[in-house]
Amino acid sequence: MPMGTTDVLHDAIQHTQGRLRGRLADARSMGAARDRPRDGHERIDAFLAITSRHLHAVDAVLLPPTRRQVVDGGSLVHDYLRSSKALEVVLVHVKAHEYGSVYERPYGWTDVWADVATAMADQHRHEQVLGSRLTATLPDDDLDALAHRLVDVELTAPSRPHPYTPHTGALGAVARRVMHAVDGFWDAAEGRMVPGPVPEPKKRPGRMGQYLLADPRFDEEAPDSR
Structure with a gap:
């Protein structure tokens, strides 16, 4: 099997990690005082949700091919999960601290x-x-597919950390589907600020579309727009 010659997966990981560090910096700047534990909800919730989704996506996308196709992949997955679960435990404490747990x-x-x-x-x-x-x-095509799938899976991954649920295999896949539904329910019930995917900008209607909608839109920069 030809080895990859592209850094697309490496670049995708670096980009996401930079985004998470930025979210952490925003959340830290909104840290609440002990007597006001509910301050800073929006940025803290966003950090928790985006970080949790990425961790779940890594479990789903990167761990299976690592275990199957990389030399000593089982050891790499074991070491990664130990580190990932430790972060998830800390994220659980952040949420508890945010909402004023005794x-x-x-x-x-x-x-x-x-x-x-x-x-x-x-x-x-x-x-x-x-x-x-x-x-x-892995070959370049596989690396490109992994990089794209990592982003896609984040959009439907659970929005909360779950350090004690299965992370790998069929049980891990089932747990992520169940926790995605459960997290969605509680996010709505608690009014958490969970960022969603950015919608693509809508195309401006053409002249016929403007006519049918009775909504003409003039180009203000055009000399004859008036």
Whole structure:
């Protein structure tokens, strides 16, 4: 099997990790004081949702080919899951801290975010190893497909961390489908700010369409628009 000559998967991972670090920085800037635990919901919820979706997508997309096709893939998957689950546990604490759990009172936001940054850096390192080993093993077409599928799966992945549910195999796939539905219900019930996919811009109607809609739109920059 020819090895990959493209960095498309590596670039996709790097781009997503940069986006997650940006979301973490936004969430940290909105950290609530102990006497106002519900401040900063929107940015914290967005960080939790996007990070959780990416972790679930990595489980679904990158772990199976790593285990099957990469030398020592089983060990790589084991090490990655240990790191990923540690990050998920920390994310669970973030949500509990955000909503004022009594078990989180001994901790301040500074300590919570420091734990997140440490766990995220370790998970990113292990994810980059997966990407590098897959790039060195798979052909370009497979790498391109993985990069695109990683993005697609994020859109329908669970929006909350689930460190104690199955992550791999058939049970992992079933768990992600169930948790996606459960998370959607609770996100709506709790009014969480969960970012959705950005819709594509609609095309402007042509002249006939404007006529049929009785909605003429003039180009203000055109000299004869008036």
